Amino acid sequence: MSELIILQNGRVIDPMNQTDAIADIWVEDGRIAAPQTTAPEGACRYDLAGRWVLPGLIDIHVHLREPGQEYKETIATGTMAAAAGGFTAVACMPNTRPVNDNAAVTRYILDKAADCVARVYPVGALSRDSQGLELAEYGEMKEAGVVALTDDGMPVADSQLMRRAMEYASSHGMPVISHSEELSLSRNGSMNEGAVSTRLGLRGIPTAAESIMVYREIALAELTGARVHIAHVSCEASLALIRLAKQRGVKITAETAPHYFALTDAAVDGYNTHAKMNPPLRSEADRLAIRAALADGTLDAIATDHAPHSVLEKDVEFNYAANGIVGLETSLPLALSLVHDGIITAGRMVDLMSCAPARILGVPGGRLAPGDPADITVVDPDRPFVFAAGESRSKGRNTPFDGWQFRGKAVLTIMNGRVTFNDL
Amino acid sequence: MEQLSVRDIHHVIAAARSFREISARSIKKVPTLRGKTIVNLFFEPSTRTRTSFEIAAKRMSADTFNIAASTSSATKGETLIDTARNIEAMNPDIIIIRHSCSGAPQLLARHIGASIINAGDGAHEHPSQGLLDIMTILDHKQDLAGLKIAIIGDIAHSRVAVSDILGFTKLGATVCVAGPATFIPAAVDQLGARVCGSVDEAIEDADVVMALRIQKERQNDPLIPSLREYSICYGINRRRLAKAKPDVLVMHPGPINRGVELSPDVADGPSSVILQQVNNGVAVRMALLYLVMGGEKSGDAQGDI
Ligand SMILES: [Zn+2]
Numbered sequence: 001m002s003e004l005i006i007l008q009n010g011r012v013i014d015p016m017n018q019t020d021a022i023a024d025i026w027v028e029d030g031r032i033a034a035p036q037t038t039a040p041e042g043a044c045r046y047d048l049a050g051r052w053v054l055p056g057l058i059d060i061h062v063h064l065r066e067p068g069q070e071y072k073e074t075i076a077t078g079t080m081a082a083a084a085g086g087f088t089a090v091a092c093m094p095n096t097r098p099v100n101d102n103a104a105v106t107r108y109i110l111d112k113a114a115d116c117v118a119r120v121y122p123v124g125a126l127s128r129d130s131q132g133l134e135l136a137e138y139g140e141m142k143e144a145g146v147v148a149l150t151d152d153g154m155p156v157a158d159s160q161l162m163r164r165a166m167e168y169a170s171s172h173g174m175p176v177i178s179h180s181e182e183l184s185l186s187r188n189g190s191m192n193e194g195a196v197s198t199r200l201g202l203r204g205i206p207t208a209a210e211s212i213m214v215y216r217e218i219a220l221a222e223l224t225g226a227r228v229h230i231a232h233v234s235c236e237a238s239l240a241l242i243r244l245a246k247q248r249g250v251k252i253t254a255e256t257a258p259h260y261f262a263l264t265d266a267a268v269d270g271y272n273t274h275a276k277m278n279p280p281l282r283s284e285a286d287r288l289a290i291r292a293a294l295a296d297g298t299l300d301a302i303a304t305d306h307a308p309h310s311v312l313e314k315d316v317e318f319n320y321a322a323n324g325i326v327g328l329e330t331s332l333p334l335a336l337s338l339v340h341d342g343i344i345t346a347g348r349m350v351d352l353m354s355c356a357p358a359r360i361l362g363v364p365g366g367r368l369a370p371g372d373p374a375d376i377t378v379v380d381p382d383r384p385f386v387f388a389a390g391e392s393r394s395k396g397r398n399t400p401f402d403g404w405q406f407r408g409k410a411v412l413t414i415m416n417g418r419v420t421f422n423d424l
Numbered sequence: 425m426e427q428l429s430v431r432d433i434h435h436v437i438a439a440a441r442s443f444r445e446i447s448a449r450s451i452k453k454v455p456t457l458r459g460k461t462i463v464n465l466f467f468e469p470s471t472r473t474r475t476s477f478e479i480a481a482k483r484m485s486a487d488t489f490n491i492a493a494s495t496s497s498a499t500k501g502e503t504l505i506d507t508a509r510n511i512e513a514m515n516p517d518i519i520i521i522r523h524s525c526s527g528a529p530q531l532l533a534r535h536i537g538a539s540i541i542n543a544g545d546g547a548h549e550h551p552s553q554g555l556l557d558i559m560t561i562l563d564h565k566q567d568l569a570g571l572k573i574a575i576i577g578d579i580a581h582s583r584v585a586v587s588d589i590l591g592f593t594k595l596g597a598t599v600c601v602a603g604p605a606t607f608i609p610a611a612v613d614q615l616g617a618r619v620c621g622s623v624d625e626a627i628e629d630a631d632v633v634m635a636l637r638i639q640k641e642r643q644n645d646p647l648i649p650s651l652r653e654y655s656i657c658y659g660i661n662r663r664r665l666a667k668a669k670p671d672v673l674v675m676h677p678g679p680i681n682r683g684v685e686l687s688p689d690v691a692d693g694p695s696s697v698i699l700q701q702v703n704n705g706v707a708v709r710m711a712l713l714y715l716v717m718g719g720e721k722s723g724d725a726q727g728d729i
């Protein structure tokens with residue numbers, strides 16, 4: 001009899017098993033076990049009355065920066081931030097140095113991740129060196145552990161290459177993740193095009209730069225029958241296209257990031273480089289549309305696009321500042337605000353942050369059934385929480401949410417039966 | 425201009441009027457800023473604005489240094505902050521900055537103790553130009569309230585346009601903008617301007633017509649097919665100007681592309697106050713230097729304008 005953890009009296013929210021009830025969860029040998037009538041001596045018990053017990057949260061869009069930019073983040077620090085944010089698994093984008101476009105880099109990442117506090121699912125590059133010219137070797141990368149393919153941050157301009165990538169990825173049973181951006185429209189832009197960009201004298205990026213490419217991916221998904229996942233949807237125009245495509249039965253899924261439902265381009269005021277990301281923060285109408293789409297199922301998942309940068313990349317002229325913000329430790333508190341605001345139910349939040357992410361990437365998780373690996377997130381939905389960027393586990397301090405007051409956070413994270421974060 | 429109240433604006437212009445008198449004297453120098461160090465930090469070539477600030481500083485007996493920095497270096501952001509730190513060693517009282525990036529003066533202000541004057545940042549603002557434009561109009565009109573002011577040309581890429589629209593509307597003028605749609609920025613009506621469908625509509629009964637300088641192409645972005653066509657469709661000539669009020673003022677922040685934004689007879693015609701704008705530029709800049717240096721202890725602690 002080895003280590004036994006008993007999570008008692010929590011509200012277990014497990015949409016895949018149609019469960020939302022006060023119950024005990026037993027964890028034994030790294031797996032979820034069926035509760036017995038009597039517990040052996042020496043079991044580790046947590047009384048979770050008033051807390052929610054969820055299948056481990058999965059963030060399918062993070063930048064861990066290793067190899068190559070360890071001064072921004074490492075796999076170790078990024079996964080620590082993940083655990084602190086309630087995540088038991090993350091999918092890391094391939095725009096490392098070198099780019100994760102071959103099995104050797106994939107193996108390097110998984111090797112580094114082996115003793116980290118969250119599972120790491122590498123996403124491979126869609127094209128060699130993400131140059132948008134030739135396909136990368138999907139078969140070998142999959143063998144090494146890659147779960148999906150993307151040239152995130154280096155939008156694929158060539159539609160034929162995107163078509164072939166979808167076809168070839170489907171042969172290997174993997175989805176293509178699209179960072180949808182028409183570069184000729186976004187070129188030299190640094191924020192959303194609108195009243196704020198005009199007032200600040202910053203070149204704007206219209207929402208059409210995103211929606212045009214979302215439509216291309218839909219058309220190509222229809223043409224090829226392949227599975228495509230749209231990353232970080234930021235605007236209403238894209239949502240309308242995705243909604244219609246889903247109605248037609250196109251195999252398309254989509255994520256948004258918390259900042260798109262929490263903030264608008266007004267956050268850029270004062271040339272705040274911590275509000276600069278790509279796609280940019282949009283209008284209030286877009287923000288409200290994102291919230292509605294999280295509720296109605298047009299959006300499948302919440303993913304952070306966690307993008308740590310050092311002060312060197314952010315404390316500069318707005319035009320020159322790097323895109324992206326960290327998000328792992330604020331994602332769940334921001335999602336909980338949607339629950340508190342009555343936009344989504346707790347069950348829907350679990351679907352958006354655990355079940356759907358597992359489904360999209362075809363990885364384990366997203367439910368709490370006996371025999372499953374014990375990846376569990378315990379949430380205190382009412383715990384007051386002030387996020388202090390300076391105390392983040394991530395190396396990145398680039399967040400617009402520094403000092404924000406939240407209601408609710410992760411208080412216990414268990415990955416593979418092991419406690420990876422405890423703030424009970 | 426966004427930060428200035430109506431009172432601030434009138435305050436600057438009143439001071440500028442008193443300094444303008446100095447420029448008319450035979451000895452054009454006062455000791456007001458003796459011993460003060462003023463740095464002209466220009467990351468973008470602009471002889472006119474730099475010279476104007478330099479003359480203003482010299483007339484007030486300040487020590488001035490011109491630093492022409494480059495933004496083309498690979499480490500762009502570091503350049504501004506590093507340069508700022510180096511300049512701080514000179515212990516300047518005022519830094520006048522011109523930069524191609526919107527928001528650069530704010531970034532500088534976060535890193536440096538000296539007072540900062542924005543001499544134009546990206547397509548954001550050019551407050552001293554906005555103030556001298558207001559001063560020039562007030563030389564001829566009692567009040568801006570109730571005036572119709574037409575701004576014609578490249579609104580989208582013009583820092584002058586933003587400062588003018590904000591300043592003119594603060595003082596109660598109606599600002600009408602016109603030009604090809606490639607030159608009209610998104611949601612400019614939310615700045616307070618009215619977008620007109622044609623130049624003629626904007627000019628009709630206008631009290632002031634301001635033409636902005638045209639550049640054919642910016643950052644690989646085709647905006648107009650040719651300067652020739654622009655002058656035909658949007659240039660201000662005597663025929664178009666006839667629709668304005670008889671006492672209309674014609675203005676231009678310079679430098680003019682003669683025959684493009686303005687036909688030569690309009691640029692040099694009786695309605696033109698373009699040379700007065702240049703003249704008032706020095707006076708407004710003297711006023712700004714004086715006020716920033718504590719000519720009156722008002723405004724924010726940094727004295728950023
Ligand atoms: Zn992306």
Ligand SMILES: [Zn+2]
Binds near residue numbers: 061153307
């Ligand atoms: Zn990304």
